[in-house]
Amino acid sequence: MNNNTKLLGSAATLSLLLGASPALAAGTAAGLSVTNTVTVNYQVGGVSQTAQTASDTFTVDRKVNVTVAEVGTTTTTVSPGQAAAVTTFQVTNLSNATLDFALAVAQQTGGAGAHGNTDSFDATNVRIYVDTDSSGTFNAGDILVTYLDELAADASKTVFVVSDIPLGQTTGAVAAVTLTATGRESGTAAAQGAALTETTTGNTGGMDTVFADGAGASDATRDAAYSAKDDYTVSAAALTITKRSTLVSDPLNGTTNPKYIPGAVIEYCITVANAAGNASATNVGISDALPSEVTYLSSFGIKVDGTVNGSNVCLADGAVAGSFAGTTVSGTIPTVAASATRTVLFRATIN
Template sequence: MTYRSRMLGAAGVCALAVLSTNPAYAAGTTAGSTITNNVTVAFQVGGINQTGTSASDTLTVDRKVNLTVAEVGTTTTQVSPGQTSAVTAFTVTNTSNAVLDFALVAAQQTGGAGAHANTDTFDTSNVRIFRDSNGSNSYDSGDAQITYLDELAADGSATVFVVSDVPLSLATGSVAVFTLTATARAGGGTGSQGAALVQTSGGNTAGMDTVFADGSGATDGLRDAAFSAKDDYTVLAAALSATKTSRVISDPVNGTTNPKMIPGATIEYCIAVSNAAGSAAATSVAVNDPLPANLTFDAGFGVKTNGSVVSGVCQADGTGVGDFTSNTVTGTIASVAASETKTLVFRASIN
């Protein structure tokens, strides 16, 4: 901060007046601005007004560097095993009194506490950072991939998305923790990242000094021109199990009364697919069952999918339709919710 002044040149009865003011912002007066105060002095000699005098003082406002980073929302980001371009969002706010660039780093944690009373257990891949370029507040094709925020205005805020791919073989409750760190840099002009900032040491200088005023974030310290915040992905997977049962419907000797599994008997097969409690819904569940050579598929009964199990007994009440091609029974169960069981049922005769 610099200042210039001109000494008052008269004595007497003084009248002081401040003749200039500056607008107030949350970030404060813009760094590099000059603030000038002017004063006039009027006086009399022998009751006669004399020619007054004046003075002024001009100072230069120093650069106060401050910022915050915060996750968007207050809960973990739910993802699926094998999900590509999973997204977690942060806001970066420039509370400095200058336009600044902000270098961005999204670091994955290795073990330890997450952001939401959980523990890191896995890493994602293909980690990228995007800026919400179109103000949609959601990640989409219009967003630009970045490594730094360019020319973020004082009191300005930007939403950034950390985007990565989730491994396939993960169980429900697996957690990946991210820390997003923003580090303030000098404004480098549009399209160019500015130089690293250095805090002015020692006494006041003739130029625009730099003062770090930021707080400590998740992993950074006080007054280091950086701020960090955590967020995490939590996996919600489906946990499917399948059982296959059979029962004899009829035989050529006994009919439907106490039938036995003899050649010519009709056998009903049930494939029951269950999803564990607390799991994600499984969709498009494809079932494939090649028939042994000593069975003949019952085309009249067909393949029924999306059926139910009542009191542990498989029901032939499915409304979906499967297929039998190349000696293989196939069918798709539309969805199996958590704690739900759905079935595929078909019949065949013993050769």
């Protein structure tokens, strides 16, 4: 602080003139020189004298503060084997200066996720993108980054953590991720600035640096960083496949107590059951290679997407679809919802 004072010889009337700048939510900009000038008018023997002034100037110090927040309030639902699964965060610079922010994402090993769940697996190919078009939605134009460049005071950026989900995960499996943003010096555009250093000595005449951030999900208070969690929760199908054969007729007994003899007709039923509480399975492709001992019966056709009765016996209510090529019967069931059972039904004769 610089002081300029003068001793006056009589009582005086004081007038205070303050210089001011517009205030931001983050506060007055760091590095700004703030000057305060006092003017004193007085008289001697009833005659007005030349006014006297004194001023004080100080430099506004840099207050470093940042928050990271999950966008939304629910977990990100994913499928086993899903590529480019997205969870979204917002990074806000609450500092009174433009800064760069280093970005890092970490995966948990067990422990609580962000939404009352428990981490149980790791995602793969985890990377960070910045929302370049401010759409709030991850798209092909967004840029892979390791830091946010020149984020102004009071400004925010949407950041996407994008991961791949391994195959084989079951419903309810959770991969928790933590995004951390750490303040860096504002340097050259398109180049990450140096690490920030907090001023720990007494106030200097220049711009000091004070860390003012709170504690995030995995970082401490006043460390120039902030972290927040989000997670991926798997919604999978749990399919049980069965195949059973039923004798329809034979050449000697017809449909009355038929036997597995050459020329007998067999009905094959393939069932696909999806357990309760799971995601629907879609485009369920059936491929059944017949053994050389039987011959596909084309006159019956392939009945796809049929149902079963209460005794889990296949009904012949599917649509005639599917195909037969070489020795293989094929058919596609469009959807098997949770708690549902769908079938593929066809017939063959014993050679």
